[in-house]
Amino acid sequence: MKLKKLTFCAVLTAAALVTFVLESQIPPLTAIPGVKLGLANVFTLFALETLGAGWALALLLVRVLLGSIVTGQMTALIYSLSGGLAAFAGMLLLKKPLCGSKLWVRSVFCAMLHNVGQLAAASAVMATNAIWYYLPALLLAAILTGGFTGLCAQLCLRRLGQSRLLPGWKEYEGVTKK
Numbered sequence: 001m002k003l004k005k006l007t008f009c010a011v012l013t014a015a016a017l018v019t020f021v022l023e024s025q026i027p028p029l030t031a032i033p034g035v036k037l038g039l040a041n042v043f044t045l046f047a048l049e050t051l052g053a054g055w056a057l058a059l060l061l062v063r064v065l066l067g068s069i070v071t072g073q074m075t076a077l078i079y080s081l082s083g084g085l086a087a088f089a090g091m092l093l094l095k096k097p098l099c100g101s102k103l104w105v106r107s108v109f110c111a112m113l114h115n116v117g118q119l120a121a122a123s124a125v126m127a128t129n130a131i132w133y134y135l136p137a138l139l140l141a142a143i144l145t146g147g148f149t150g151l152c153a154q155l156c157l158r159r160l161g162q163s164r165l166l167p168g169w170k171e172y173e174g175v176t177k178k
Helices: 002-024 041-050 053-071 074-093 100-126 130-163
Strands: none
Touching (some): 002 041, 002 053, 041 053, 041 074, 041 130, 074 100, 100 130
């Protein structure tokens, strides 16, 4: 069973990395620096729900590290890592109260935490608190992008749960594996 989980996590990590690299090629969506869809986060949410916290954390760390190397954005590593870890902590804290059909709501909060984590790192690196003026705009973007990525993960979980294709999957929105 552990080999199956490892293989499934590796596939999800590869898909997250490819998505991250492709998304880095899309021109900025807004004039506000740092606003991205964050589509690779769909895979982290998916891994947390299907494989558990340890596997999802491994996926996140590998994707952030390899994504920074592949895209040549090593200076962004600290921002991605701090944002990702803040969002992951939120995923864990909100897992029970915001599960099932509320996954998209959890994703919104996690996207907000991601932005707070990134701004905290930027504030420390640049030794200024002026960076926090971006927070309201980034939180608004997080509501939109976090909701979208959460709905994507929720839809994938629901459809794969109904088709009974998820390894070890027990229940998602009333769909029980037999």
